[in-house]
Amino acid sequence: xxxxxxxxxxxxxxxxxxxxxxxxxxxxxxxxxxxxxxxxxxxxxxxxxxxxxxxxxxxxxxxxxxxxxxxxxxxxxxxxxxxxxxxxxxxxxxxxxxxxxxxxxxxxxxxxxxxxxxxxxxxxxxxxxxxxxxxxxxxxxxxxxxxxxxxxxxxxxxxxxxxxxxxxxxxxxxxxxxxxxxxxxxxxxxxxxxxxxxxxxxxxxxxxxxxxxxxxxxxxxxxxxxxxxxxxxxxxxxxxxxxxxxxxxxxxxxxxxxxxxxxxxxxxxxxxxxxxxxxxxxxxxxxxxxxxxxxxxxxxxxxxxxxxxxxxxxxxxxxxxxxxxxxxxxxxxxxxxxxxxxxxxxxxxxxxxxxxxxxxxxxxxxxxxxxxxxxxxxxxxxxxxxxxxxxxxxxxxxxxxxx
Amino acid sequence: xxxxxxxxxxxxxxxxxxxxxxxxxxxxxxxxxxxxxxxxxxxxxxxxxxxxxxxxxxxxxxxxxxxxxxxxxxxxxxxxxxxxxxxxxx
Amino acid sequence: xxxxxxxxxxxxxxxxxxxxxxxxxxxxxxxxxxxxxxxxxxxxxxxxxxxxxxxxxxxxxxxxxxxxxxxxxxxxxxxxxxxxxxxxxxxxxxxxxxxxxxxxxxxxxxxxxxxxxxxxxxxxxxxxxxxxxxxxxxxxxxxxxxxxxxxxxxxxxxxxxxxxxxxxxxxxxxxxxxxxxxxxxxxxxxxxxxxxxxxxxxxxxxxxxxxxxxxxxxxxxxxxxxxxxxxxxxxxxxxxxxxxxxxxxxxxxxxxxxxxxxxxxxxxxxxxxxxxxxxxxxxxxxxxxxxxxxxxxxxxxxxxxxxxxxxxxxxxxxxxxxxxxxxxxxxxxxxxxxxxxxxxxxxxxxxxxxxxxxx
Numbered sequence: 001x002x003x004x005x006x007x008x009x010x011x012x013x014x015x016x017x018x019x020x021x022x023x024x025x026x027x028x029x030x031x032x033x034x035x036x037x038x039x040x041x042x043x044x045x046x047x048x049x050x051x052x053x054x055x056x057x058x059x060x061x062x063x064x065x066x067x068x069x070x071x072x073x074x075x076x077x078x079x080x081x082x083x084x085x086x087x088x089x090x091x092x093x094x095x096x097x098x099x100x101x102x103x104x105x106x107x108x109x110x111x112x113x114x115x116x117x118x119x120x121x122x123x124x125x126x127x128x129x130x131x132x133x134x135x136x137x138x139x140x141x142x143x144x145x146x147x148x149x150x151x152x153x154x155x156x157x158x159x160x161x162x163x164x165x166x167x168x169x170x171x172x173x174x175x176x177x178x179x180x181x182x183x184x185x186x187x188x189x190x191x192x193x194x195x196x197x198x199x200x201x202x203x204x205x206x207x208x209x210x211x212x213x214x215x216x217x218x219x220x221x222x223x224x225x226x227x228x229x230x231x232x233x234x235x236x237x238x239x240x241x242x243x244x245x246x247x248x249x250x251x252x253x254x255x256x257x258x259x260x261x262x263x264x265x266x267x268x269x270x271x272x273x274x275x276x277x278x279x280x281x282x283x284x285x286x287x288x289x290x291x292x293x294x295x296x297x298x299x300x301x302x303x304x305x306x307x308x309x310x311x312x313x314x315x316x317x318x319x320x321x322x323x324x325x326x327x328x329x330x331x332x333x334x335x336x337x338x339x340x341x342x343x344x345x346x347x348x349x350x351x352x353x354x355x356x357x358x359x360x361x362x363x364x365x366x367x368x369x370x371x372x373x374x375x376x377x378x379x380x381x382x383x384x385x386x387x388x389x390x391x392x393x394x395x396x397x398x399x400x401x402x403x
Numbered sequence: 404x405x406x407x408x409x410x411x412x413x414x415x416x417x418x419x420x421x422x423x424x425x426x427x428x429x430x431x432x433x434x435x436x437x438x439x440x441x442x443x444x445x446x447x448x449x450x451x452x453x454x455x456x457x458x459x460x461x462x463x464x465x466x467x468x469x470x471x472x473x474x475x476x477x478x479x480x481x482x483x484x485x486x487x488x489x490x491x492x493x
Numbered sequence: 494x495x496x497x498x499x500x501x502x503x504x505x506x507x508x509x510x511x512x513x514x515x516x517x518x519x520x521x522x523x524x525x526x527x528x529x530x531x532x533x534x535x536x537x538x539x540x541x542x543x544x545x546x547x548x549x550x551x552x553x554x555x556x557x558x559x560x561x562x563x564x565x566x567x568x569x570x571x572x573x574x575x576x577x578x579x580x581x582x583x584x585x586x587x588x589x590x591x592x593x594x595x596x597x598x599x600x601x602x603x604x605x606x607x608x609x610x611x612x613x614x615x616x617x618x619x620x621x622x623x624x625x626x627x628x629x630x631x632x633x634x635x636x637x638x639x640x641x642x643x644x645x646x647x648x649x650x651x652x653x654x655x656x657x658x659x660x661x662x663x664x665x666x667x668x669x670x671x672x673x674x675x676x677x678x679x680x681x682x683x684x685x686x687x688x689x690x691x692x693x694x695x696x697x698x699x700x701x702x703x704x705x706x707x708x709x710x711x712x713x714x715x716x717x718x719x720x721x722x723x724x725x726x727x728x729x730x731x732x733x734x735x736x737x738x739x740x741x742x743x744x745x746x747x748x749x750x751x752x753x754x755x756x757x758x759x760x761x762x763x764x765x766x767x768x769x770x771x772x773x774x775x776x777x778x779x780x781x782x783x784x785x786x787x788x789x790x791x792x793x794x795x796x797x798x799x800x801x802x803x804x805x806x807x808x809x810x811x812x813x814x815x816x817x818x819x820x821x822x823x824x825x826x827x828x829x830x831x832x833x834x835x836x837x838x839x840x841x842x843x844x845x846x847x848x849x850x851x852x
């Protein structure tokens with residue numbers, strides 16, 4: 001356990017295709033209602049052959065929902081702002097608190113959706129128009145600065161981008177900054193909007209399923225893309241005690257490792273996954289035997305689920321705790337997945353529930369493991385592992401524990 | 404006149420060099436039977452995806468499952484034979 | 494609270510618009526006349542096998558080669574972790590993929606440019622090349638990208654001094670980036686000689702690029718170049734805040750102004766955006782010998798990487814390249830402490846304090 005005090009989670013905010021706040025997300029999970037469907041808002045040639053977990057809220061509506069003001073707010077920023085405001089409110093942070101807090105956000109695509117939409121206009125300096133507000137919002141670092149400006153955070157603003165493990169790393173680094181004494185309060189997470197760039201990139205890698213994804217199933221064929229955002233509010237133990245706050249959970253541990261196997265594929269023996277999970281557990285001083293639930297990365301690609309499943313078996317041997325992938329509900333939200341699934345992990349802990357891993361029928365022959373397939377209630381959940389693995393071999397795992 | 408198998412093999416070799424930047428990597432004894440993946444040229448799964456696209460763009464053949472590529476892309480010869488047998492008639 | 498380990502820079506390397514890959518004398522600096530400064534590169538074949546080279550775009554080659562040179566200099570072959578930093582990443586690959594998407598109407602696309610355009614591509618490739626399964630992260634905080642990466646590395650090393658962490662920063666000068674920021678006046682409208690950047694009191698800077706890598710550790714070795722005594726980042730400070738924070742920063746490291754032998758100033762050449770830094774230069778730091786570098790590198794999000802590389806080598810070699818001094822006559826003699834104050838667009842400010850370690 002850390003000598004410098006624990007890092008508490010005192011609030012969260014989330015928006016996905018299954019709900020625009022935590023309460024709606026929870027209800028959807030309990031009702032087993034997923035967000036997989038037609039692509040309506042984003043204009044893409046693939047709306048005929050692919051489905052995604054798109055958030056059925058237009059950018060204009062998101063502006064109203066998030067209270068975003070001014071220009072240059074991309075959909076990624078607006079989604080992030082919606083979730084961030086909920087987190088701020090949930091944790092009871094005042095404007096004064098925010099000026100002293102840090103923001104660590106993450107995204108893989110940033111404002112690429114707007115950039116691709118007005119590509120030729122933006123690159124022709126003779127042309128002028130509304131699109132100019134999005135000329136320089138493509139890069140990931142932009143959205144964090146906008147978010148910080150919209151909610152009034154100035155002390156510390158950083159952006160991470162490690163593909164699908166991004167938000168988990170943002171949470172991990174926020175906790176590190178708190179333990180080091182640099183910050184007392186950090187808002188950490190990620191945001192991702194759907195884009196043609198991502199849809200076509202993943203399609204070119206041939207890892208999309210044109211049906212609803214089936215994590216950990218023998219017949220799985222790939223992932224579904226989704227969009228969304230989520231943030232955790234992390235506060236130091238000293239601050240929580242001083243302000244007599246009631247924390248929701250503890251960010252007990254975090255592990256970051258690299259598979260070092262291939263630019264876009266995970267190693268078949270789950271090396272990176274295993275290392276990240278072990279690091280998170282040892283960091284938190286928790287034994288594998290005390291883990292009550294694992295929210296797997298579970299993208300339903302042939303490669304990930306086999307690799308991650310192998311890592312799970314190596315870590316837990318015959319005592320594999322209940323596990324699922326929540327990606328059939330939300331789609332793979334790329335950078336935001338780490339924080340969205342951290343919120344789900346906290347909800348599981350708070351409500352003693354594990355939701356079924358949808359579309360599972362037959363175990364992967366090499367593994368023989370089965371995720372949870374019906375709603376489990378009244379569970380005693382004290383320790384949750386949440387995995388997020390990305391391109392570039394980035395493997396991260398968060399350990400979230402009851403207070 | 405439809406393309407002969409030999410002409411196709413020559414064309415494929417040039418296409419591969421161009422598409423996969425193989426200029427400085429081709430071993431001197433490279434021939435139509437040199438294994439493209441693993442030992443031999445050492446191409447990997449990303450190259451395999453490039454070849455799937457090449458099959459589609461240049462020869463109108465769509466592979467649904469990338470795993471089919473393993474057999475087809477073993478060598479220039481196997482690629483040429485597959486294309487020759489499966490390309491849509493002009 | 495944090496552990497107390499010192500932070501040492503035990504290896505460093507830089508590829509930039511000057512010949513810096515094999516030395517730092519910066520003699521005969523290269524002059525650019527198009528307002529765009531691009532890297533002077535070594536023969537990559539001397540560092541990377543052909544099989545790997547064929548896969549990599551230009552900047553990935555630059556980044557990977559820089560990391561290799563840094564590791565060679567440090568004598569460390571297996572770092573414990575890799576952290577990279579970039580503002581705009583590999584935007585050229587992203588642009589190529591976008592063009593293909595549009596031109597081919599989203600059909601028959603190949604994944605290479607999509608993958609090479611990801612922001613953590615370099616960290617992934619370095620990790621893969623070294624078979625490093627340790628910590629791996631990438632920061633993209635625009636002008637604070639390197640700062641964020643260093644914060645991460647420093648926290649880890651303070652708790653575990655024996656760690657060797659490889660930290661690298663890079664950005665690419667490409668047309669798509671130029672155009673995305675042109676409307677915001679990042680770069681000069683008039684074409685100038687880059688070496689005469691500071692003679693033009695006009696708006697805008699020059700577009701630059703580069704990669705710089707550092708091997709950081711809590712243990713001093715025979716390869717140690719200098720100590721990174723302190724680092725601090727500020728977001729959009731006023732002139733007063735900049736002055737006060739600098740004074741706090743120095744005093745928190747028990748360093749008086751009089752002890753500074755040199756300061757490296759990140760003047761960008763943009764007369765408006767340089768205002769706050771100028772106030773500092775004419776006020777608090779007026780009596781300290783001043784060096785500048787963006788006439789050699791141009792401006793980019795991670796230009797502080799070049800400054801850090803430069804400062805570290807100055808401390809190690811005890812010599813200051815003539816091409817960076819302003820004015821040249823103020824070159825200091827013995828150099829023990831070097832301060833770097835860099836800014837990006839007058840938004841992100843970074844202080845670095847470098848020390849000559851006791852041998």
